[in-house]
Amino acid sequence: MKEISEIYIYPVKSCRGIKVNSWKVNEYGFKYDRFWMVVDDQYSFLTQREYPNLALVIPTIQENDDDGGELILENPKNEQKLILPLLPNKEGYAKCLVKIHDDVTMAFDCGEESSKWISDYLGAKVKIVFKSTEESRLIGTNLPPKDELLKQPETAFADVFPFLILSEESLSDLNKRLTTSVTCRNFRPNIVIKGCEKPYEEDRWKKIMISDHLFYVVTKCPRCVMTTINPETGKKEGLEPLKTLQSYRRVDPGLKYRGCFGMNAIHNKPGITLNIGDQVKVIATGEHIREV
Structure with missing residues (x-):
C-alpha cells in the first residue's frame, strides 16, 4: 500500500523547508509554498546555485485563526529575526516584475528592512519579494x-x-x-x-x-x-x-x-x-x- x-513546504524559494504533518493546498500548490523569493538588484531570482548558504535560512510560519499571521526568518549570522506578514497590505509595498528562468511575473518588494537582513547575510545587494495574486503565473x-x-x-x-x-x-x-x-x-x-x-x-x-x-x-x-x-x-x-x-x-x-x-x-x-x-x-x- x-x-x-x-x-x-518551502515558504522562501531555495531556503530551508518545513516538515509538516498536514497542509492545505491552494491554487498555487501547498499554501505559502515558494510564495517568497530572493532576487538580485535586477529582480532576477536567486537560489542555492548562486548562494548555497540560503539552505541555512530557516522559515517558521505562525498562522492566526483569521488566516493572518507571520513568516519568521532566521539565519546563522544574525540574532535578529526577520518577521514578515503572511497576508501583507499590498498598498504598502512596491510592485515589481521578477524573472524566474524564462518567466517574468509580477511580485511585491518586501521592503528595505528585509533587503538589509538578507543582504547582510549573503554579502550581496539582494531583496526579498512575495507573490502577487493579481497576476497568474500559468x-x-x-x-x-x-x-x-x-x-x-x-x-x-x-x-x-x-x-x-x-x-x-x-x-x-x-x-x-x-x-x-x-x-x-x-x-x-x-x-x-x-x-x-x-x-x-x-x-x-x-x-x-x-x-x-x-x-x-x-x-x-x-x-x-x-x-x-x-x-x-x-x-x-x-x-x-x-x-x-x-x-x-x-x-x-x-x-x-x-x-x-x-x-x-x-x-x-x-x-x-x-x-x-x-x-x-x-x-x-x-x-x-x-x-x-
Whole structure:
C-alpha cells in the first residue's frame, strides 16, 4: 500500500523547508509554498546555485485563526529575526516584475528592512519579494489534455511545477550506489511516498489519487547542482549525488543529458488538505517525454 510518509513546504524559494504533518493546498500548490523569493538588484531570482548558504535560512510560519499571521526568518549570522506578514497590505509595498528562468511575473518588494537582513547575510545587494495574486503565473507545458483540467494550472515561485514527488524506494536505490548517503532534503520534495513495489515506479505514473484527490504526474524532474549542497551545512560537497544520477538516470528522451530524480505534479483543484498517512493510488500510467 502506497502512502504519504513526509510532507514539506518551502515558504522562501531555495531556503530551508518545513516538515509538516498536514497542509492545505491552494491554487498555487501547498499554501505559502515558494510564495517568497530572493532576487538580485535586477529582480532576477536567486537560489542555492548562486548562494548555497540560503539552505541555512530557516522559515517558521505562525498562522492566526483569521488566516493572518507571520513568516519568521532566521539565519546563522544574525540574532535578529526577520518577521514578515503572511497576508501583507499590498498598498504598502512596491510592485515589481521578477524573472524566474524564462518567466517574468509580477511580485511585491518586501521592503528595505528585509533587503538589509538578507543582504547582510549573503554579502550581496539582494531583496526579498512575495507573490502577487493579481497576476497568474500559468503553467504552459507538460500538461494533461485540456478537457481533463478544471482550470489551467498555475504556480507561485516554483521553477515550473507546484509539486515534486519522491519515493522512499527510489531514494534507497540511489543511496545503495553512493559512498555517502543523502536524504530526501537534497532533492527538496513536497511529497514523499512509501510503499512502491520497486524503485522508480513513479517514472510511469500519469494520474494518482491521494486520499480522494486527483493529481496529474506530468514529467520527470531533471536535477542540478543544488542536489550536491549539504542541507545541514549550506555548502557544496563534491559532485554527488548528481554525478551518480548522471550515470544511470538519463531516462527521459526530452532531457537526454540530464539525470532525473523525482516527478513533478499538478493538482486538479484547490481547497484540499494532504496528510501524512494519506493513501496513494495509481490510476493511470504511461511514458513521459519532457517538453522543453
